[in-house]
Amino acid sequence: MRNELPVESLILRQEECIPNILVNCVIIGFDNGCLKVLLSRLKDDTRWLVPGCFVDQAEDLDDAAIRLLESKTGQGNVYLKQYCFFGKKEQSIADKDKKILRLFNQSQQGADYTQSRLVHLGYYSLIKFEDVNILAQEFEEVKWFDINDIPLLYPHQDEILQTAIITIRKQVGFIPIGYELLPVEFTMPELRGIYEAILGRELDRRNFQRKMLSIGFIKPMNETRKVGAHKSPNLYSFIKDKYDEVEKYGMQIMSNNL
Amino acid sequence: MRNELPVESLILRQEECIPNILVNCVIIGFDNGCLKVLLSRLKDDTRWLVPGCFVDQAEDLDDAAIRLLESKTGQGNVYLKQYCFFGKKEQSIADKDKKILRLFNQSQQGADYTQSRLVHLGYYSLIKFEDVNILAQEFEEVKWFDINDIPLLYPHQDEILQTAIITIRKQVGFIPIGYELLPVEFTMPELRGIYEAILGRELDRRNFQRKMLSIGFIKPMNETRKVGAHKSPNLYSFIKDKYDEVEKYGMQIMSNNL
DNA sequence: TCAAAAGTGTTGTCTATACACCCATGT
DNA sequence: ACATGGGTGTATAGACAACACTTTTGA
Numbered sequence: 001m002r003n004e005l006p007v008e009s010l011i012l013r014q015e016e017c018i019p020n021i022l023v024n025c026v027i028i029g030f031d032n033g034c035l036k037v038l039l040s041r042l043k044d045d046t047r048w049l050v051p052g053c054f055v056d057q058a059e060d061l062d063d064a065a066i067r068l069l070e071s072k073t074g075q076g077n078v079y080l081k082q083y084c085f086f087g088k089k090e091q092s093i094a095d096k097d098k099k100i101l102r103l104f105n106q107s108q109q110g111a112d113y114t115q116s117r118l119v120h121l122g123y124y125s126l127i128k129f130e131d132v133n134i135l136a137q138e139f140e141e142v143k144w145f146d147i148n149d150i151p152l153l154y155p156h157q158d159e160i161l162q163t164a165i166i167t168i169r170k171q172v173g174f175i176p177i178g179y180e181l182l183p184v185e186f187t188m189p190e191l192r193g194i195y196e197a198i199l200g201r202e203l204d205r206r207n208f209q210r211k212m213l214s215i216g217f218i219k220p221m222n223e224t225r226k227v228g229a230h231k232s233p234n235l236y237s238f239i240k241d242k243y244d245e246v247e248k249y250g251m252q253i254m255s256n257n258l
Numbered sequence: 259m260r261n262e263l264p265v266e267s268l269i270l271r272q273e274e275c276i277p278n279i280l281v282n283c284v285i286i287g288f289d290n291g292c293l294k295v296l297l298s299r300l301k302d303d304t305r306w307l308v309p310g311c312f313v314d315q316a317e318d319l320d321d322a323a324i325r326l327l328e329s330k331t332g333q334g335n336v337y338l339k340q341y342c343f344f345g346k347k348e349q350s351i352a353d354k355d356k357k358i359l360r361l362f363n364q365s366q367q368g369a370d371y372t373q374s375r376l377v378h379l380g381y382y383s384l385i386k387f388e389d390v391n392i393l394a395q396e397f398e399e400v401k402w403f404d405i406n407d408i409p410l411l412y413p414h415q416d417e418i419l420q421t422a423i424i425t426i427r428k429q430v431g432f433i434p435i436g437y438e439l440l441p442v443e444f445t446m447p448e449l450r451g452i453y454e455a456i457l458g459r460e461l462d463r464r465n466f467q468r469k470m471l472s473i474g475f476i477k478p479m480n481e482t483r484k485v486g487a488h489k490s491p492n493l494y495s496f497i498k499d500k501y502d503e504v505e506k507y508g509m510q511i512m513s514n515n516l
Numbered sequence: 517t518c519a520a521a522a523g524t525g526t527t528g529t530c531t532a533t534a535c536a537c538c539c540a541t542g543t
Numbered sequence: 544a545c546a547t548g549g550g551t552g553t554a555t556a557g558a559c560a561a562c563a564c565t566t567t568t569g570a
Contacts, residue, residue, distance in 0.1 A: 018278065018375055021345075057375055061345040085343050085379055087279075087319040117276055117315055119377070121343055189522080207560065209523075214558095224567095230521040231567035447549075465533060467550075487542035488548040 017054035017105055020116035023064045024052040025080075026164035027073065028147075029129035030181040035147040035197045036129065037161065038072060040103055043141050047154045050161055051142075052120070054105045054113070065123045072142055074133035079126040079180040083167045084160075087119035091156060100154065103140060120156070124164040126180035147197075172198050176217065179238040187225055187233035188212065217242035275312035275363055278374035281322045282310045283338075284422035285331065286405075287387035288439040293405040293455045294387065295419065296330060298361055301399050305412045308419055309400075310378075312363045312371070323381045330400055332391035337384040337438040341425040342418075345377035349414060358412065361398060378414070382422040384438035405455075430456050434475065437496045445483055445491035446470065475500035 027038040039048040051072050055064040062080070070076040093101065093114045101113055129144075136142040145151060147165065150158075168177075177198070178191045192208050212218055217239045224232035285296040297306040309330050313322040320338070328334040351359065351372045359371055387402075394400040403409060405423065408416075426435075435456070436449045450466050470476055475497045482490035 020276065020278070021377060055345075056347075058347050060347050061343065061377065063347075082343060085319065085340060087313075087379075089314075089316050089318050089321075119279060119319065119379075121345075121377075187522090204560070204562090205521085206523075206525095206562085211559085224522095226568085228521075229519075229569035231523075233522055445549090462533070462535090463548090464535085464550075464552095469532085482540095482549095484541085486547075488546085489540035489550075491549055 017056055019054070019113050021055050021061075021119050021121060022052045022104060023055055023061060023068060023121050023123065024050050024160050025065055025068050025072075026050055026122070026124040026161055027069065027127060028124060028164075028168065028181070029127050029132060029144065030194050030197065031129040031144070033193045033197065035194075036144040037147055037150070038132075038134070038142060039145055039151070039153075040072065040136070040140060040142045042099060042103065043139055045099075047152050048145075048157070049100060049103060049154050050157050052104050061121060065121075065125075069125055069127075072135055073127060073131075074135055075127060075131055078128075079175075080123055081125075082121065082123050084122040084163050085119060086122065086156065086160065087117070089117070091120070092116060092118045097154065102137075120160060122160055122164060124168060126168075126175075126177060128181060128183060130183055169198055176238065176243045179240075179243055185221060185223075185235045185237050187227075187235060189233055191218075191236070275314055277312070277371050279313050279319075279377050279379060280310045280362060281313055281319060281326060281379050281381065282308045282418050283323055283326050283330075284308055284380070284382040284419055285327065286382060286384050286422075286426065286439070287390060287402065288452050288455065289387040289402070291451045291455065293452075294402040295405055295408070296390075296392070296400060297403055297409070297411075298330065298394070298398060298400045300357060300361065301397055303357070305410050306403075306415070307358060307361060307412050308415050310362050319379060323379075323383075327383055327385075330393055331385060331389075332393055333385060333389055336386075337433075338381055339383075340379065340381050342380040342421050343377060344380065344414065344418065345375065347375065349378070350374060350376045355412065360395075378418060380418055380422060382426060384426075384433075384435060386439060386441055388441055427456055434496065434501045437498075437501055443479055443481070443493040443495050445485070445493060447491055449476075449494070 029036045029038070038051065040051050041048045051068055053064060053068040053071070055061060059067075062082075065080055065082075066076050069078065069080065095114055098114050105113070134142050134144075150161065153161070172195065178186065178194055181194055182190060188209050189205075191212065192203055192205065195208070196203055218236045219239055221235040221237055223235045225235055226232050287294045287296070296309065298309050299306045309326055311322060311326040311329070313319060317325075320340075323338055323340075324334050327336065327338065353372055356372050363371070392400050392402075408419065411419070430453065436444065436452055439452055440448060446467050447463075449470065450461055450463065453466070454461055471478075476494045477497055479493040479495055481493045483493055484490050
C-alpha cells in the first residue's frame with residue numbers, strides 16, 4: 001500500500017521552514033480491541049519517532065499538522081487537536097541524531113536545523129483505522145504499534161506520546177471518541193472496546209449500552225453483523241448533528257469515575 | 259507599590275532570545291467577587307496586551323513563563339499551566355506595532371523580532387490577588403481588569419485571553435481553583451463567589467457548602483470573620499495534601515452540569 | 517441441547533437539587 | 544425588633560451500579 005509520489009509532494013517543502021518549531025502528531029487508531037499509534041523510523045535505525053514535520057514560513061501551524069497527517073495516512077480531514085507543547089533548554093536535535101531530520105523535512109538545505117533550540121508542538125489525531133493507507137518515503141518505515149507495546153523511542157518522544165495518551169484518557173468523557181475511531185457502522189461491543197482500551201478496565205456491558213443510547217447521538221440501524229456462535233449484535237451509527245452540539249458545550253458522555 | 263530594580267533584572271536578557279517564540283501568560287486573580295486579569299500596555303498607548311516575553315536560548319519554556327509572571331507580580335511559585343499555542347501564518351509583530359517589543363524584551367538588540375513568524379505559547383496562571391505586587395517598567399502600565407470589562411487589545415490578544423478563560427471554565431470542576439485564588443483562610447461565600455464568577459451563574463449556597471465539605475480537602479478553622487450586619491461566616495482552609503492527591507488523578511470537584 | 521454473547525428489566529444506593537428552618541449580628 | 548445573610552436538616556428526583564433474566568446463534 002505504498003504510494004511514493006504524493007508522499008514526496010506532501011513532505012518536500014520548496015520554501016524554507018521555521019528551523020526551531022517541530023509539529024508532532026500522535027496518530028491514534030483502534031483495531032482488534034486495541035488502541036494503536038502510528039510511529040515512524042528510518043529503515044536502518046533501531047529507534048522510532050512520533051511523526052513530526054517542520055512548518056513552512058508561510059503555513060499555519062494547524063495546516064502543517066494536517067499536511068503531516070496526510071503524508072503518513074492519506075487522510076487529512078480527521079479529528080486533530082493540539083494538546084501540549086514541549087521545549088526544555090537542552091532540547092534540540094543532537095548532531096549524532098542528525099539523520100532523523102530526513103523524516104521531518106526531506107530537503108536538508110537552508111537553515112541549520114541542528115543548531116536551533118527545538119520547540120515541539122504536540123497534536124494528537126483520532127482516525128478510523130480502516131481508512132488509513134500507510135504512506136512512507138523510500139528510506140522510511142511507518143507502522144502501527146499497540147499502545148501497550150511501544151518500541152524503543154528517541155529521546156523526548158516518550159513524553160510526547162505518553163502525554164497525548166493521558167490527555168485522551170482525561171478527555172474521553174467529553175469527546176465522542178467512537179465516532180472518530182470506528183467505521184460508520186459499528187456494534188455496541190466494538191464501541192465499548194474503545195472505552196475499555198482507553199480506561200484500562202472493563203465496563204459493564206449492560207449499563208454501557210443503556211448509557212450510550214440514552215445520550216441520544218447513536219441510532220440503531222436495522223441490521224446485525226454475524227460475528228460468531230451467538231446472537232448477532234445490532235449495528236449502530238452516530239448522528240453527526242447531535243454530536244456536534246455536544247462537542248460545542250463540552251458535554252459529558254461517560255461517567256466521571258475514572 | 260513599584261519596584262524598578264527587580265523588574266529590570268527579570269525582564270532584561272543578557273543573551274539573545276529566540277526571536278519567533280513568545281510566551282504569554284494570562285494572569286487570573288479574584289477580588290471583590292470578580293475575576294480579574296492582569297494586562298499591560300505602553301504608558302502612552304491605547305491598546306493593551308496579555309503579558310508576554312521572549313525565551314532565552316538557554317531557558318526552559320516553563321522557566322520563561324515563571325520569569326514573566328514574577329516580573330509582573332513579584333510571585334513565581336504559583337499555579338501555572340500551559341493551555342494552548344497559536345501561530346497563524348500572518349501572525350507576526352507588524353512594523354507599526356514594533357514599539358510593543360519593549361514590553362516583551364527590553365533590549366531590542368540582536369535578532370530582528372519583527373521579521374519572524376511568531377508562535378504564541380499560552381500559559382495561564384491562578385494567583386492570590388492579595389499577594390500580587392504589581393511591577394512595571396518605567397514606560398509600562400500594568401493593571402487588573404475585570405474579566406467582563408476587557409479594554410481594547412492588540413490583534414490576536416483577544417483570542418489568547420478568551421481561550422484561556424474558556425479553558426479555565428472547562429477545567430473548573432477538576433482543579434481546586436479556590437486554593438490558588440483565595441488567601442490561606444477564606445469563607446464559604448468567598449469560595450462560592452469564585453465558582454459563580456467562572457460559571458457565570460448563581461449556585462445554591464447550601465448545597466455548595468455541603469458539596470465542598472464532603473469532598474474533604476477543606477477544613478473549618480474555629481474562627482469567623484465579621485463582614486456585616488449578619489452572622490459572621492466561618493473561616494476555612496485547604497488541606498494541601500488531600501488536594502495534591504486529587505490533582506494527580508484529575509478528580510472531579512464540581513458537578514458536570516455546566 | 518448447550519455455550520457464548522447480545523439485549524432487557526429490576527432494584528438498591530448514591531448524588532444533586534430544592535427548600536424549610538434556625539442562628540448570629542448590626543442597625 | 545427586624546433585615547440580612549450564614550449554617551443545618553430533610554425530602555424528592557434522577558443517575559449509576561449490580562445483577563437476574565431472556566434472546567439469538569453456531570456447533
